[in-house]
Structures are given as C-alpha cells and as structure tokens.
Amino acid sequence: xxxxxxxxxxxxxxxxxxxxxxxxxxxxxxxxxxxxxxxxxxxxxxxxxxxxxxxxxxxxxxxxxxxxxxxxxxxxxxxxxxxxxxxxxxxxxxxxxxxxxxxxxxxxxxxxxxxxxxxxxxxxxxxxxxxxxxxxxxxxxxxxxxxxxxxxxxxxxxxxxxxxxxxxxxxxxxxxxxxxxxxxxxxxxxxxxxxxxxxxxxxxxxxxxxxxxxxxxxxxxxxxxxxxxxxxxxxxxxxxxxxxxxxxxxxxxxxxxxxxxxxxxxxxxxxxxxxxxxxxxxxxxxxxxxxxxxxxxxxxxxxxxxxxxxxxxxxxxxxxxxxxxxxxxxxxxxxxxxxxxxxxxxxxxxxxxxxxxxxxxxxxxxxxxxxxxxxxxxxxxxxxxxxxxxxxxxxxxxxxxxxxxxxxx
Amino acid sequence: xxxxxxxxxxxxxxxxxxxxxxxxxxxxxxxxxxxxxxxxxxxxxxxxxxxxxxxxxxxxxxxxxxxxxxxxxxxxxxxxxxxxxxxxxxxxxxxxxxxxxxxxxxxxxxxxxxxxxxxxxxxxxxxxxxxxxxxxxxxxxxxxxxxxxxxxxxxxxxxxxxxxxxxxxxxxxxxxxxxxxxxxxxxxxxxxxxxxxxxxxxxxxxxxxxxxxxxxxxxxxxxxxxxxxxxxxxxxxxxxxxxxxxxxxxxxxxxxxxxxxxxxxxxxxxxxxxxxxxxxxxxxxxxxxxxxxxxxxxxxxxxxxxxxxxxxxxxxxxxxxxxxxxxxxxxxxxxxxxxxxxxxxxxxxxxxxxxxxxxxxxxxxxxxxxxxxxxxxxxxxxxxxxxxxxxxxxxxxxxxxxxxxxxxxxxxxxxxxxxxxxxxxxxxxxxxxxxxxxxxxxxxxxxxxxxxxxxxxxxxxxxxxxxxxxxxxxxxxxxxxxxxxxxxxxxxxxxxxxxxxxxxxxxxxxxx
Numbered sequence: 001x002x003x004x005x006x007x008x009x010x011x012x013x014x015x016x017x018x019x020x021x022x023x024x025x026x027x028x029x030x031x032x033x034x035x036x037x038x039x040x041x042x043x044x045x046x047x048x049x050x051x052x053x054x055x056x057x058x059x060x061x062x063x064x065x066x067x068x069x070x071x072x073x074x075x076x077x078x079x080x081x082x083x084x085x086x087x088x089x090x091x092x093x094x095x096x097x098x099x100x101x102x103x104x105x106x107x108x109x110x111x112x113x114x115x116x117x118x119x120x121x122x123x124x125x126x127x128x129x130x131x132x133x134x135x136x137x138x139x140x141x142x143x144x145x146x147x148x149x150x151x152x153x154x155x156x157x158x159x160x161x162x163x164x165x166x167x168x169x170x171x172x173x174x175x176x177x178x179x180x181x182x183x184x185x186x187x188x189x190x191x192x193x194x195x196x197x198x199x200x201x202x203x204x205x206x207x208x209x210x211x212x213x214x215x216x217x218x219x220x221x222x223x224x225x226x227x228x229x230x231x232x233x234x235x236x237x238x239x240x241x242x243x244x245x246x247x248x249x250x251x252x253x254x255x256x257x258x259x260x261x262x263x264x265x266x267x268x269x270x271x272x273x274x275x276x277x278x279x280x281x282x283x284x285x286x287x288x289x290x291x292x293x294x295x296x297x298x299x300x301x302x303x304x305x306x307x308x309x310x311x312x313x314x315x316x317x318x319x320x321x322x323x324x325x326x327x328x329x330x331x332x333x334x335x336x337x338x339x340x341x342x343x344x345x346x347x348x349x350x351x352x353x354x355x356x357x358x359x360x361x362x363x364x365x366x367x368x369x370x371x372x373x374x375x376x377x378x379x380x381x382x383x384x385x386x387x388x389x390x391x392x393x394x395x396x397x398x399x400x401x402x403x404x405x406x407x408x409x
Numbered sequence: 410x411x412x413x414x415x416x417x418x419x420x421x422x423x424x425x426x427x428x429x430x431x432x433x434x435x436x437x438x439x440x441x442x443x444x445x446x447x448x449x450x451x452x453x454x455x456x457x458x459x460x461x462x463x464x465x466x467x468x469x470x471x472x473x474x475x476x477x478x479x480x481x482x483x484x485x486x487x488x489x490x491x492x493x494x495x496x497x498x499x500x501x502x503x504x505x506x507x508x509x510x511x512x513x514x515x516x517x518x519x520x521x522x523x524x525x526x527x528x529x530x531x532x533x534x535x536x537x538x539x540x541x542x543x544x545x546x547x548x549x550x551x552x553x554x555x556x557x558x559x560x561x562x563x564x565x566x567x568x569x570x571x572x573x574x575x576x577x578x579x580x581x582x583x584x585x586x587x588x589x590x591x592x593x594x595x596x597x598x599x600x601x602x603x604x605x606x607x608x609x610x611x612x613x614x615x616x617x618x619x620x621x622x623x624x625x626x627x628x629x630x631x632x633x634x635x636x637x638x639x640x641x642x643x644x645x646x647x648x649x650x651x652x653x654x655x656x657x658x659x660x661x662x663x664x665x666x667x668x669x670x671x672x673x674x675x676x677x678x679x680x681x682x683x684x685x686x687x688x689x690x691x692x693x694x695x696x697x698x699x700x701x702x703x704x705x706x707x708x709x710x711x712x713x714x715x716x717x718x719x720x721x722x723x724x725x726x727x728x729x730x731x732x733x734x735x736x737x738x739x740x741x742x743x744x745x746x747x748x749x750x751x752x753x754x755x756x757x758x759x760x761x762x763x764x765x766x767x768x769x770x771x772x773x774x775x776x777x778x779x780x781x782x783x784x785x786x787x788x789x790x791x792x793x794x795x796x797x798x799x800x801x802x803x804x805x806x807x808x809x810x811x812x813x814x815x816x817x818x819x820x821x822x823x824x825x826x827x828x829x830x831x832x833x834x835x836x837x838x839x840x841x842x843x844x845x846x847x848x849x850x851x852x853x854x855x856x857x858x859x860x861x862x863x864x865x866x867x868x869x870x871x872x873x874x875x876x877x878x879x880x881x882x883x884x885x886x887x888x889x890x891x892x893x894x895x896x897x898x899x900x901x902x903x904x905x906x907x908x909x910x911x912x913x914x915x916x917x918x919x920x921x
Contacts, residue, residue: 260776260784263768270763276720277750277758278772279741 040333040340040385044347047380054376059369066365066373073359074098074350094359096231096238100308101323101349104129106245107300108327109345110252111167111293113336115181117256118289119269124170124185127192128163128294129324130317132301134196135162137312138206140220140305148223155224156244156302163298164291166192171290175283181290196317208311216313226307234308241303245345248296253338255292265289297324323352329382351377415441417606418463418575422472425458432458434630435472440575445597445607447621449614451650451847453817454627456610460577463608464496465489495568496577499584501560505553510535512552513567538570543599558589562596576600577608582616583845586705594620612650612847614643626650651849661859664883667696670867671717671836676726678712686712688891689726694836694867699858701882702871705910709891710871711753714840717869718750719743731835744773749834751825751842753871755818759825762814766804767795769813770828802827803853819850826854830861837861840871855881875903875910 052063075095077083085091108125115122139155146154170188173179199206201215208218226244231237256262267275268285276282301321305312326348333347334340353359355377360370418440425433433455440446450456461467463474465483474481476492483489486496503512510532511518519530535548544562552560561581568576578597582590597607597620609621617624618638625635626649633649671694678687686709694700704710715721717728719740727736730746744750752758760769771780771791779790795809804823806816813821822842829837839858843851858881862868872878878885879901887895887909895909 257788258786260781260786263771263775263786267761267764267772271757271761273757274759274761274772276740277718277752279719279739279744 040335040344043333043384044381047377047384050384051373051377051380055365055373059365061365069361069364070351070354070373072354072361073356074354075359076350093231093235094353097236097356097359098346098349098353099238099242100236100304101352102345103241103245103303103307104300104323105326105330105345105348106341107248107296107303108324109330109334109341110248110327111163111297111300111324112327112331113334113341114252114256114265114296115167115289115293116331116336117269118265118285119272120171120174120181120286120289120293122167122170122185122290122293123182123325123328124167124188124294125297125300125324125327126321127185127189128166128297129301130189130192130196130321131162131166132159132298133305133309133312133316133321134199134206134301135159135298136302136305137200137217137220140224141206141218144221144223146223151221151224152226152306155220155306156299159298159302159305160295161298163301164295167294167297168287168291171287174290175286193318193321196312196321197314200312200317201314206312214313217311220306220310224306225310226303234310236308239307241307244299244303246342248299249338249342252296252341261288297327300324300327326352326378329378329385332385333381348378348381351381417442417477419475420459420463420472421475423459423462423469424471425455425462425467425469431630433462433469436627436630436632438625438632438635440606440608441622442606443601443604444622445601445609445620447609447611447617447624448627449611449617449624449646449650450627451612451849452819452845453629454650455630456627457579458630459627460496460579460608460610463489464494464577490571490573493572493574494577495565495571495573495575497561497564497568497579497581499580501564503552503560503563505551507552508548509546509550509552509555509563509566510548512563513538513548513570515567517571535566535570538566542566542569542596542603544596556589557584558586558592561585561589561593565596565600574604575606575608577610579610580612581609582611582613590616614646614650614848617641617646618643628652647848650847659855659859659880661881662863664698664862666698666883667865669693670696670731671869672729673717674727674729676713676716676728677724678709678716678721679724680712685724686891687716687723690888690891690893691726692869692886692893694869696835696865696867697862698883699862699868699870699881701878701885702869702888703875703878703885703906703910704873704888706873708888708910710840710888713888714750714753714838714871717743717838718748747833747835749829749832749837749866751822751829751837751839753840753844755821755825760813760821763812765810765812766799766807766816766824767791767809769824770795770798770809770831772828773832798827798831799824801831802857819846819853822846822850822854826857830857835866837866837868838871839868841873842870843872843874843877851877875906879903879906 048067052067055061055063055066071077072091073094075091075093075098078085078089078091078095083091108129111125111128112122135158136155139158143151143154166188167185170181170184173184174181197215198204200217201207202213204215206217208216226239226241228237228239256266264275264280264285265288267278267280268282272282275285309316330341330344330348334342334344355370355373360367365373416439420436420438423433423436424431436455436459438448438459448456448459458467462469465486465488474483481492483492504515510528511526513535514531519527519534521527532548539546539548544566546559546562546566552563561584565576581593585593600607611617618641621638623635623637624641624646626633626646628650673690673692676687676690677685680686688709690709690713692700702710712721716723719735719738719742722737727734729735730743730748733746735743735746756762761772767788768791774780775786775791779787781787792809799809802823804816804820804827806820813824816824842854842858846854858868858870870878870881879899882899885897885899885901885906886893887897887906889910897905
C-alpha cells in the first residue's frame with residue numbers, strides 16, 4: 001500500500017526531492033494536506049463511536065439515546081423545523097449557551113492557530129484569557145463616564161492588548177534569547193492565574209468591597225456589557241460576542257492570506273531560513289505572531305466577562321479559565337483554517353453544553369455522571385486528534401524513508 | 410548458455426504508474442555476477458522508482474523480478490534483504506550515537522542470555538568482515554565521530570553483514586570528496602572481485618566511465634539503451650540521457666568589464682560556533698564579468714557569502730555595492746540595493762517549499778507595490794507577475810499556484826533564478842547554482858549566468874565544481890582556509906586550481 005506520494009496530477013514529471021521541513025508547523029501543514037476534510041471528520045466519528053462504547057459498557061445506557069439526549073442538550077434541536085417550543089423554551093436557552101461557548105472557543109482556537117502558522121505552539125491561551133478577563137472587568141467596572149458603545153469597545157480593546165502583551169512576553173523571549181514558547185507560555189499561565197486570583201480575592205485591588213468575605217469583583221457597568229440579542233440578559237444569552245467571533249474568523253483569514261504581515265508569518269512558519277534569506281525579520285515575526293495570538297485569547301476573556309459573567313471571581317480565574325485550553329483541540333481539529341475552526345468550535349461548544357449536568361435529560365443519563373461524560377468525550381476527541389497527528393507523523397517518517405530511497409528522482 | 414548463467418538478477422518489463430505519470434515504462438534490466446552496472450539518467454528519469462521496485466518498496470504494475478533464474482516477488486524491503494539485496498541510500502540510515510559495530514549488527518545482533526547485546530562478538534564479526542573486504546574502519550568508533558566517507562563504508566558493511574550479494578548504491582558519490590570517491594571506487598572493485606554485483610545509480614557521466622562495466626540509460630521512464638563502457642564517451646552518454654546534443658563548453662563571448670559593482674575589503678568573519686572562517690578577504694567584481702571563487706567546501710565560502718548578503722555580520726572589513734557602503738547592513742537593505750543571491754541550498758534557503766511559486770517569486774518584493782499596498786497583499790497580482798517569469802525561465806511541472814515542493818530540483822532552481830535574475834539586480838551572488846542538477850538543467854543555469862553577465866551584472870560564482878568555475882569564470886579566485894590564496898585567468902587548468910585549493914604552493918607569477 002505504498003501510496004504514491006510523489007506526484008500531483010497534471011505534473012508531467014515526478015516532483016523533486018521534497019521533504020517537508022521537520023518543524024511543528026511543517027508537520028501541521030502536512031496534516032493539513034494529508035486528508036483534507038475527511039480525516040478530521042473521521043477522527044470525530046471514531047471518538048463518538050468510542051465514547052458510545054464506553055457509555056454502553058460502564059453505564060449500561062443505550063449510546064444512541066444518550067447521544068440523542070446530548071443533542072437535545074445542545075439546543076441544536078431548536079433549529080429543527082418541526083420543533084415547536086413555548087416560553088420558557090429550554091432548547092432555545094441551551095442553544096444560546098452553545099453560542100456563548102462557541103464564541104470563546106473560536107477565539108481561543110484562533111489564538112492557538114495563528115501562532116501555529118508562524119511555527120509556534122501557543123499553549124498559553126489560559127493565561128492570555130485570564131489577563132483579558134481582568135482587563136475587561138477592570139475597564140468595565142471603571143470609566144463609567146464613557147458612553148456605552150465606547151465603553152464596551154475600550155474594554156474589549158484593553159482585553160486584546162492585555163492578552164497580546166502577555167503572549168508578547170513569550171514571543172519576545174523566543175525572539176531574543178530563544179526561550180521555547182511552550183515552556184514560557186505554560187509558566188505565564190500560572191503567573192496570570194495567581195495575579196488574577198490576587199486581584200479579585202478578598203482585599204485585592206479589584207475586589208468589590210461590598211462583597212465582604214467573597215473574592216469577587218463588582219459587576220460590569222451596564223454600558224460596558226455586550227448587547228444581548230436573544231434570551232435573558234444575565235443568563236448565558238446570545239450576545240453580539242457571537243458575531244465578534246465570526247468576524248474574528250474573517251479577520252484571521254484575511255490577516256494570514258491577504259496582508260504582508262500574514263505572508264511573513266507564514267513564510268517564517270514554513271521555513272525560517274528562507275524567510276531570513278528573503279529579508280524577513282524572523283524575530284519580529286515571532287513576536288508579532290505571539291502578540292496577535294494573545295490578542296485573540298484576550299478578546300475571548302472579555303467576551304465571557306462582558307457578555308454574561310459580568311464579574312470575575314476567584315473560581316472563574318482558577319477553574320473556569322481552563323476552557324481556554326480547549327482552544328488547542330479546536331485549532332488542531334480545525335486544521336488551523338478559519339472554516340475548520342468554525343466547525344470544530346461548534347462541535348466542542350455543543351459537546352460542552354449538551355453534556356452539562358443541567359442540560360442532559362436525567363431520565364436518559366444520570367446527571368451526576370454527566371460532567372464525566374463531557375470530559376470523556378472531549379478527551380476522546382483530543383486523544384484522537386493527537387493520535388491522528390501521531391499516525392501522520394509515522395506515515396511521514398515512512399514517507400521520508402521512502403523518499404530518501406527515491407532521492408534520485 | 411554461459412552468459413545467461415551469469416545473470417544474477419533480471420528485471421523484466423517493469424512498469425510502474427503514478428497518477429498522471431508513468432515512472433517506469435516496461436523497463437528491462439539485468440545484472441551479471443561480479444559487475445558494476447550503472448543506471449544513468451537525469452533527475453526524474455525513473456532510476457529510483459526502478460530501484461524501489463527492486464528493493465520491495467513499490468509493487469510494479471506490470472513485469473517481474475527474476476533472481477538467480479527464479480521469479481520472485483518482494484512485498485517489503487525485508488524480503489529483498491533476505492534475498493540478498495542490499496541498498497545504500499544517499500542519506501545514511503545510521504544511528505549517530507552508536508558505534509560502527511553496533512550499527513552494523515543492528516536488528517540481527519549477537520546476544521548473550523537472549524537479551525543482552527554481546528558486544529565482543531559483534532565487534533569480532535565486524536572486524537573479520539572489514540578485514541575480508543579490506544575496509545579500513547574502527548568498529549569501536551562512534552558513527553557521529555567518523556567522516557561521511559567512512560559512514561558510507563559502514564552502510565556497505567551493514568549490507569555485507571546481512572549477506573547481500575547484490576548491492577544498490579544510490580548516488581553514492583554525491584556526499585563524498587573526490588578523494589573519498591576514489592577510495593569508494595577501489596572498494597567497489599574489490600567487492601566485484603569477491604563476486605558481488607553492484608548497481609550504481611548516478612547522473613554523473615565521468616563516474617560511470619570510471620567504474621561501470623555496463624551502463625543502462627533511462628530517460629523519462631523508459632530504457633533507452635544498455636551499452637558497454639568500452640566505446641562509450643561522455644558526449645555519447647549525455648546524448649542518450651538528454652535526448653539531444655549537450656554543450657560541455659559554455660559558449661561565451663569575451664567579457665568587457667565595466668565599473669566595480671562589488672568591492673570587498675579586508676572582510677573577517679566567524680561561523681556560528683565563533684570560529685574564524687573568513688580571514689581578510691578582499692575582492693572586486695566588475696559589471697559584465699563572472700568572478701569564480703573556487704575552493705574545497707568549508708573554507709569560508711558560506712560565511713563570506715552570508716556577509717555579502719547581509720545574513721551575517723563581519724568582524725572587520727567593508728563591503729560596497731555600487732559605491733554604497735553596506736557593511737553590516739541587513740538583508741533587506743542589501744537586496745534593495747540590487748544584489749541577487751542564488752543560495753547554496755535552494756530547499757533550506759532559496760524556497761519556501763510550502764509556498765506557491767507565485768509566493769516564492771515574491772519573496773523579496775511582496776511588500777512593495779504593485780504586490781501590496783499599505784500592508785495589504787494582492788495575491789492575484791503575485792500570480793499575474795509569476796506567470797510571465799515562469800514562462801521566461803522555462804519552469805515546467807507546475808503553474809503559479811503550484812507549491813514549490815511539487816517541482817523537480819531543476820525546476821525549483823529555475824524558480825530561484827527567475828526571482829533573483831528576474832528582478833534585474835546589479836550584483837549576483839551565485840552559490841553552487843547547479844548543485845544536484847542534471848545535465849540539461851545545468852546547461853540552462855550556465856546559459857542564464859552568462860546572459861546575466863552579458864547584460865552587465867557583476868557575478869560572483871561560488872562553486873565546488875572545478876569544471877564549472879573554469880567554464881564560466883572570467884577570473885578565478887581560490888579560497889583556502891578563509892583567505893584568497895591565488896588568482897587565475899580563465900585559461901587555468903583544473904590541476905593548477907586543485908593544487909591551490911588544497912593549500913599547495915602557488916606559483917609566484919600567477920599569484921595575485
């Protein structure tokens with residue numbers, strides 16, 4: 001089954017001695033091309049089948065009815081034409097929650113994907129998300145003399161700047177002393193987390209004094225909140241953040257493919273030596289790519305704070321912020337493309353909402369196990385995405401061996 | 410039928426198709442006991458595909474393999490190895506941190522108590538094997554510490570250890586110095602005397618004439634002819650290979666040098682480890698001349714070129730391009746002054762393989778109008794301009810949207826040339842511009858360099874190929890241990906150059 005990898009249809013002669021550069025970006029690129037849309041779809045399908053088996057074996061529940069209940073928990077059934085739903089409509093509320101999750105997962109996914117395209121692995125989404133939430137809540141609870149539109153805009157921009165600067169530290173260290181971004185971004189996650197806890201905890205500078213023994217900030221000024229378009233404000237209602245996330249996907253795609261900065265970032269991601277030879281500053285690209293990545297994650301934080309959470313407490317900082325880590329899975333499954341990230345963010349958002357204890361029909365699946373199911377299915381998808389990369393890696397190694405054997409061609 | 414008895418291997422009517430291309434079209438090939446049979450062809454002629462079929466990496470669509478008179482099918486390289494076929498790849502498959510003996514016995518190692526490596530036994534066997542074939546090699550040396558030539562011997566020994574009696578060598582001299590190549594040929598002859606049969610894959614004509622008993626020429630997936638070495642000439646083989654007459658002499662009118670465009674004064678530079686590799690180099694290249702810089706690899710050429718192109722900062726000295734001081738300037742600044750640079754390694758430096766040809770052609774000016782405006786890139790304009798350049802430089806195998814990785818080596822180099830010459834620089838740094846290319850592509854590159862010279866460019870040609878330097882250059886400088894040690898006109902002989910390049914005494918009259 002030696003798949004002939006050395007020809008493209010229409011090329012009159014077998015292509016040259018191409019071997020992709022052995023960088024992370026190179027492998028991701030390979031993964032990109034290797035299976036097109038089929039591989040991520042298959043990955044997801046296999047994860048669901050495996051998840052269904054686990055459900056069957058350990059809880060003796062029917063996997064199909066469980067998945068059906070999960071689907072209903074996502075609220076996506078609201079979109080079905082035969083659905084008639086009276087107020088208070090549960091599917092509508094679930095769908096709004098899915099949209100809110102989607103918003104943050106798109107943005108944290110982009111934060112990982114943009115750095116990937118420059119050959120960097122940004123796993124500091126959590127820290128960048130946290131500094132984004134802090135900046136958003138800080139601006140949102142102060143500057144209340146600003147008119148509403150301006151106030152919310154400034155709060156979002158502040159979150160973007162904070163996330164950008166935070167990731168920029170890792171980019172700067174990479175550019176100047178070559179410190180590996182995986183190490184520095186993980187370390188910065190913890191720094192951000194504990195600074196965040198300090199700021200909002202009892203006696204911290206951002207704690208609401210009237211909250212007394214509770215570590216929580218004041219509520220964001222009404223003018224600084226994202227306008228709710230559908231649902232009950234204060235619950236996880238659909239707000240304009242959803243459209244900001246969609247716009248971010250467009251911005252991401254344009255930035256990469258239609259700007260000179262995107263050209264530089266892609267060139268460095270594919271081949272830093274060639275980029276330097278072409279006169280592109282590799283260091284500057286590293287810094288900018290990280291900063292832009294961080295800005296996406298920072299905006300993600302502001303979406304949650306200004307959209308529905310409206311304040312920040314200690315558990316939000318040190319537990320909920322973990323959602324930013326899912327951005328890695330979103331980017332990997334979405335193949336770092338805008339369209340792919342759209343769909344993979346939708347999948348993960350639906351899974352998170354659909355398996356939430358409060359959304360899953362307790363008659364079908366016990367609610368005390370629901371959270372475990374959430375993590376299990378997400379874990380399986382991530383595992384299979386990882387396995388896919390591993391399989392592609394092995395396949396590439398084989399191909400490398402075959403290609404070196406075929407080096408004369 | 411004594412002749413047929415001596416055939417150890419026959420490939421009969423091998424056809425291998427890939428989507429859109431027939432890599433091997435009904436190829437017959439046979440191998441006699443104790444001979445070197447060269448497989449000669451341009452890049453892409455189908456040599457490697459044929460050998461991969463023989464080695465069990467590909468299954469042929471048609472045709473079959475006959476080994477020692479019996480039809481046989483290989484499902485994997487393991488089958489081929491068990492049948493006595495050994496292959497030495499161009500890129501060695503050795504583990505650098507392990508010793509020579511460990512590498513050789515790998516996978517079939519002698520064991521103690523079934524688990525532990527019996528290193529003593531391994532070493533003894535390797536020593537005996539090396540002695541039998543007259544290999545000078547230390548079984549205890551670590552592979553990372555020995556030279557490339559010795560590593561190749563380890564690969565050959567590995568095949569012999571696995572009892573191979575047919576050896577496939579894939580471009581074995583590509584990584585060797587001329588001396589090491591001579592040693593390799595001696596080894597091959599001794600292997601022949603021991604009854605080993607050797608298939609020697611190459612596209613170098615002089616090697617074929619030196620080592621092969623018979624030569625099979627492939628072109629575009631077809632076997633053209635099998636000829637004996639006796640009576641073959643380089644010109645004849647080249648014609649079979651390329652399908653037309655090939656000029657070995659580069660035709661160029663006399664040069665008419667103009668103003669000094671590249672002036673280098675007292676440059677000193679160090680490599681990445683901080684070792685001084687360029688020592689007080691001064692040279693001048695005028696408009697309309699090609700200055701060749703000859704030298705053995707690793708004598709400071711790479712670092713010198715990096716200084717001239719802005720990739721490396723010099724420790725001392727000055728560089729002037731068209732009377733502008735660019736000492737220590739960045740890559741961008743130097744490019745913008747009109748310096749074209751054909752880099753040493755087109756895959757590492759010259760191209761972003763995952764970029765389209767249009768994007769690669771814009772590597773230096775993507776950020777300038779009309780390609781972009783205020784940071785906004787216009788991909789359609791990149792494509793439009795690329796189309797003209799690809800046509801002008803005769804790039805085949807893809808259009809402006811094709812990824813560079815999909816092109817053959819020769820066409821990749823044409824893309825680099827199209828970019829570097831196409832933007833009409835004043836100075837052209839051409840470093841090993843024909844490395845790894847086949848005869849037809851070499852001819853094209855040479856023509857382009859001469860055309861660039863005649864258009865008034867100052868060309869600095871850095872090459873390890875003496876014939877190339879002599880054929881193209883109007884003046885030749887020799888670099889040795891980071892110093893320019895001699896200067897010659899284009900009438901120098903390879904022997905003179907060779908002596909100067911290896912630090913031999915230089916005749917006072919010809920020295921600069």
